Amino acid sequence: MPELPEVETVRRMLAANISGSRILRVDVFYDKIISTGQEAFVNAVSGQTIHAINRVGKYLVFVLDDVAFISHLRMEGKYNLIAAEVDVPLTKHEHLVFHLADGRELRYHDTRKFGRMMLTGKDDYRDRKPLSTLAPEPSEATAEYLWLRVSNSRRPLKSLLLDQTVLAGIGNIYANEICLRARVDPRQIGNMLTEEICARLLTAATTVLAEAVAAGGTTISSFNSGGIDGLFQAQLLIYGQKTCQVCGGEVTRLTIGGRGTYFCHHCQAGEEEDEQKCQ
Ligand SMILES: [Zn+2]
Structure with missing residues (x-):
């Protein structure tokens, strides 16, 4: 599933290539992709x-002259840009084609068909559903905000980081990396976290997501969102590792909330002891 860095990479590629382009017409081959009605969308x-x-979060927003539309890639959605005067046959997974005025085609490709597009307002899309309900991204959130959101919770930190109503855009791989870099035990219960730990978590999250965007941007050759399997994979300090890439210690694999969790006893232990000292 594309996570925030992959969606940001897709956004940058699209912005670099099709900003300023005019859409002549649209062909829709699978109408459920458009959740606000195919005819209204095309018109x-x-x-x-x-x-x-x-x-905004994992949603792309295309801002046009009079309207905007949201594209949510969900599991497998991606964009293919076809050069002008090149005859590339449509594949069965390309469900929507934007014909651009310069002869290029922007095709929406989705093997699982879970992705959705919807019309929205060009000036107030952030205040309308579904974007109005999204939590802030780590780079936008304050330590006080995060602390207030988690301090009444008995859920483990790892699950809280993955909860998109707490913070937007953190997936499982990144949650592991964030806990290691912030040197926090992913099993730590929300109400044991201090505002200082929350600040460390946000710093780590912002850094990890930014590094992933940078790595994705160098590996993606089309608009597919698989770049995370490329370079950022080589930068993972704990996820999928046998030894911790910070200290060389053994990595323990746990399951928290049904998700694979990698944990270094050396780098991520001691938070509870620190907590007790503070109290
Ligand atoms: Zn370590």
Whole structure:
């Protein structure tokens, strides 16, 4: 599933290549992709120029002349850009084609068909559902915000980091890396976390996501969102590792909330003792 860094990488590739392009018309081959109605979508989008491609959480927002539309890639959605005057046959997984005025085609490809697009307002999309319900990303959140959100919880930190109503955009691989870099035990219960630990977690999360964006941007050759399997994979300090890439110690594999969790006793132990000293 594309996580926030992959979606940001797709956004950058799209923005670099199709900002300023005009959409002549749209062909929709699988109408359930459009959750606000196919006919209304085609009518609203045709003839419009793409002014910006923004991102809120894992949602892409295409801002046009009069409207905007949201594209949520979900499990497998990706974009293919076909050059002008090149005859590339449509594949069975390309469900929607934006015909651009310069002859190029932007195709939406989705093997699982879980991705969705919907019309929204170009000026108020952040205040309308579904984007209005999203939590802040780590780079936008304050330590006080995170501490207030977790301090009444009896759930483990790892599960809280993955909860998209607490913070937007952290997937399982990144949650492991964030806990290691913040030197926090992923099993730590929410109400044991201090505001200082929350600050460390946000710093680690912002860094990890930014590094992943940088790595994804160098490996992606089309608009597919599989770049995380490339370079960032080589930068993982704990996820999928047998030895901790910080201290060389043995990595323990746990399951927290049904998700694979990698943990270093040396780097991530001692938080509870520290807590007790503080109290
Ligand atoms: Zn370690």
